[in-house]
Amino acid sequence: MIPDVIIREEGPGDRSAILRLLETSALPTADLSEVPGLRDDAEPSFVLAVRDDTLAGCAALERAGDAGLLRSVAVRKDERGAGIGERLVRERIASAETRGMQAIYLLTETAPAWFERFGFQTIDRSEAPDEVKASKEFSALCGETATLMVRRADG
Template sequence: MRGLVTFREATATDLPVVENLLIAADLSLAGVQPHFPDFVLAVQGNEVLGVAGLERYGPHGLLRSVAVRADQQGRGLGQALTREMIERATAAGLETLALLTTTAAAFFPKLGFTPVTRDKLPAALQASSQLQGGCPASAVVLHLALPQGGLS
């Protein structure tokens, strides 16, 4: 990557770019709009290189929509976005973070997530469109307990 990559909150004007990234990554658009204030972009200058989103349900969060532009993949940006979202979820006082994936089951355990069955997820997460069919039943479910009181 050339230049500094920074993270910033997504704004309403970013929605078309984010939707295009998600479509290119074959990720669901279901539920994106109502949770868009909790989406974060990886940017270089004015270019959006990647995205990650968070859905909040009480003290639990669902990490979703982690996508990196095809020409930027393999450079650690997906890991950096995921770490950024873990830090933000922890700072927001969330207790757990879960995710569903059909393509990256080997990626997220490197960042501390462990596989679980859907019935082990907090009941509050069942409100997510991702768990109501936005993500197929074949998706792998991963879970992460977040440190309480912030990162040390």
């Protein structure tokens, strides 16, 4: 475990810090007002890694039918390599399992090998379920060159 890093669900005052981290990590933010957790009326979908009251990392899980879409996994540059991203992804996987999601999908431009350690496998974009294809992350924000990966509930 990483000392001094707390993993917690997002709260009402976290929105601007999440957006700043995603922007500095070159991750999409255009649709985040639609993502549960960044809307005032929604359940949290982000978990945060916080050290000394400062956001060190984040990861989100969107429901897409009976599956989940893992997105917005980011760790502050000066915090990378300390296992924060791993803790965040493992927490989102556990959340998906608790919520009965049958699979978790993700799109990545740069990190397919990193996500393989969690049991994600590359699949063709045509294999995504319609609910995942309907997400703005899939249909508009991540280019055709983004790798689609899946982790099945039994995986």
